[in-house]
Amino acid sequence: xxxxxxxxxxxxxGVIQAIKGVSFHVEEGEVIALIGANGAGxxxxxxxxxxLLSPAAGSVTFEGTDIVKxxxxxxxxxxxxxxxxxxxxxxxxxxxxxxxxxxxxxxxxEEISQSLKAVxxxxxxxxxxxxxxxxxxxxGEQQMLAMGRALMSKPKxxxxxxxxxxxxxxxxxxxxxxxxxxxxxxxxxxxxxxNAKKALSIADRAYVLETGNIVxxxxxxxxxxxxxxxxxxxxx
Amino acid sequence: MSFLQYLISGISLGSVYALIALGYTMVYGxxxxxNFAHGDVIMVGAFTTYTVCSTMGLPPLLGVLAAVxxxxxxxxxxEKVAYKPLRKASSPLAVLITAIGVSYLLxxxxxxxxxxxAKSFTSVLSVGSLKLFDGxxxxxxxxxxxxxxxLVIIVVLMLFINKTKAGQAMLAVSExxxxxxxxxxxxxxxxxxxxxxxxxxxxxxxxxxxxxxxTLTPYTGSMPGIKAFVAAVFGGIGSIPGAFIGxxxxxxxxxxxxxxxxxxxxxxxxxAVLIIVLLFKPTGLLGKNIQEKV
Ligand SMILES: Nc1ncnc2c1ncn2[C@@H]1O[C@H](COP(=O)(O)OP(=O)(O)OP(=O)(O)O)[C@@H](O)[C@H]1O
Ligand SMILES: [Mg+2]
Numbered sequence: 001x002x003x004x005x006x007x008x009x010x011x012x013x014g015v016i017q018a019i020k021g022v023s024f025h026v027e028e029g030e031v032i033a034l035i036g037a038n039g040a041g042x043x044x045x046x047x048x049x050x051x052l053l054s055p056a057a058g059s060v061t062f063e064g065t066d067i068v069k070x071x072x073x074x075x076x077x078x079x080x081x082x083x084x085x086x087x088x089x090x091x092x093x094x095x096x097x098x099x100x101x102x103x104x105x106x107x108x109x110e111e112i113s114q115s116l117k118a119v120x121x122x123x124x125x126x127x128x129x130x131x132x133x134x135x136x137x138x139x140g141e142q143q144m145l146a147m148g149r150a151l152m153s154k155p156k157x158x159x160x161x162x163x164x165x166x167x168x169x170x171x172x173x174x175x176x177x178x179x180x181x182x183x184x185x186x187x188x189x190x191x192x193x194x195n196a197k198k199a200l201s202i203a204d205r206a207y208v209l210e211t212g213n214i215v216x217x218x219x220x221x222x223x224x225x226x227x228x229x230x231x232x233x234x235x236x
Numbered sequence: 237m238s239f240l241q242y243l244i245s246g247i248s249l250g251s252v253y254a255l256i257a258l259g260y261t262m263v264y265g266x267x268x269x270x271n272f273a274h275g276d277v278i279m280v281g282a283f284t285t286y287t288v289c290s291t292m293g294l295p296p297l298l299g300v301l302a303a304v305x306x307x308x309x310x311x312x313x314x315e316k317v318a319y320k321p322l323r324k325a326s327s328p329l330a331v332l333i334t335a336i337g338v339s340y341l342l343x344x345x346x347x348x349x350x351x352x353x354a355k356s357f358t359s360v361l362s363v364g365s366l367k368l369f370d371g372x373x374x375x376x377x378x379x380x381x382x383x384x385x386x387l388v389i390i391v392v393l394m395l396f397i398n399k400t401k402a403g404q405a406m407l408a409v410s411e412x413x414x415x416x417x418x419x420x421x422x423x424x425x426x427x428x429x430x431x432x433x434x435x436x437x438x439x440x441x442x443x444x445x446x447x448x449x450x451t452l453t454p455y456t457g458s459m460p461g462i463k464a465f466v467a468a469v470f471g472g473i474g475s476i477p478g479a480f481i482g483x484x485x486x487x488x489x490x491x492x493x494x495x496x497x498x499x500x501x502x503x504x505x506x507x508a509v510l511i512i513v514l515l516f517k518p519t520g521l522l523g524k525n526i527q528e529k530v
Binding site for chain 2: 018050051052071072073074075076077081082088089090091092093097100101104105149191226
């Protein structure tokens with residue numbers, strides 16, 4: 001059984017069809033990259049998986065359960081977390097409050113403080129700045145906060161939407177290092193990226209999305225050497 | 237001494253405005269809408285207490301309780317039936333106009349049931365007055381209770397928001413509904429809770445207001461509602477301490493205006509002060525002014 005299975009997904013915004021029948025699967029322990037140009041529909045797919053949008057047709061199966069009809073707020077406690085595009089940290093709340101918000105669905109105080117410690121170990125900057133208002137963090141720090149906040153729910157599967165967007169090269173490397181570590185620690189990752197080269201270098205498999213359709217899929221290292229991909233997405 | 241007398245009256249009236257303004261500001265913060273029917277919930281609260289106490293002759297505490305329960309349910313019902321279906325409407329005007337419609341609906345239902353003649357509301361408070369300085373300063377029981385109730389409510393509300401999970405969820409939803417849902421927060425339930433709390437506060441405000449100013453008509457809520465809206469904007473709409481401070485200041489300005497300038501001009505002065513504050517600080521006294529990072 002796949003951890004996540006998306007089948008024949010179709011999503012509309014009003015009358016405009018953004019996703020035109022997309023199928024893919026994510027196995028436990030994998031890092032899967034979803035790449036594609038601006039407006040291809042990557043964010044729409046992630047939003048549909050985590051329940052922010054409802055599809056017109058198709059199914060999303062998470063660990064054997066169809067979650068298309070599940071209310072969005074109940075999906076987190078099933079073990080799925082989503083680091084949204086543009087970070088969307090709670091700007092008026094402190095770093096610590098943001099992280100605690102990530103553990104909103106969890107009850108055990110002891111376990112929550114263990115997770116908090118684990119997040120601080122992974123992101124020492126967040127510990128130093130735990131009292132600071134999230135809105136005043138730098139872009140890179142906000143990205144770390146958004147990731148830390150998602151990890152606070154102790155997810156089995158984490159969806160990440162363009163975590164490297166707008167970051168300087170050093171921060172980009174740092175973020176990708178962290179994604180690899182998150183993956184090694186046993187969390188399955190579905191990664192949406194414009195930075196196809198970086199994404200393919202850490203992914204196991206990848207899907208290429210073009211205007212609402214998957215046009216190519218395969219092992220990441222194969223795609224990295226695919227001529228069409230190199231032209232279209234790696235700028236070579 | 238009369239200065240002190242006016243100041244205390246102002247704080248008391250301001251406390252009522254503050255309670256109403258809290259509802260305005262919380263609902264605005266969370267649902268990003270101005271609930272113009274909020275003032276009429278005050279009237280419903282007062283009529284409930286009137287019916288339970290004056291018509292049915294039951295004890296005042298029961299009357300207040302009935303008002304709070306009924307208004308809480310009414311607030312949630314209005315949200316569910318009138319506003320929630322419009323939450324995804326393309327224009328924010330849709331829900332604003334609906335709110336004005338709900339306001340008229342409540343007034344006219346009250347008119348149908350109770351008629352247009354003013355009812356005389358019997359104070360629910362049987363607390364004696366306080367005489368100080370050899371009787372030169374007289375503070376009525378209503379004044380004291382109003383101020384105390386307002387203080388207790390604001391403290392409890394701040395604790396609720398900052399210390400409970402439901403309160404934190406309200407903060408998260410008011411910032412970003414989508415991100416809040418991604419945390420596992422039930423956004424619809426959180427919005428409903430906000431309407432419930434705001435309406436319960438409006439019920440309390442209605443009872444306190446009519447205990448101090450005992451004429452009750454179907455339009456009793458509309459002027460205090462508008463003033464409380466002004467108070468919320470004055471303090472910075474969306475800000476809870478802002479609503480509190482805005483309400484108290486407005487009450488003081490109104491009473492001082494009546495006492496020292498002109499009782500006809502008092503409302504004009506209130507609105508003029510609002511305009512001046514907004515000219516210098518468009519977000520209100522405690523309005524948030526944070527810039528979003530891209
Ligand atoms: N709220 C919306 N209303 C209408 N159309 C939308 C909305 N959100 C996205 N779209 C459209 O759906 C299509 C897919 O958008 P989506 O945000 O999923 O793309 P993306 O692949 O994430 O792009 P990017 O890399 O720029 O983030 C685009 O054509 C976009 O204009
Ligand atoms: Mg996107």
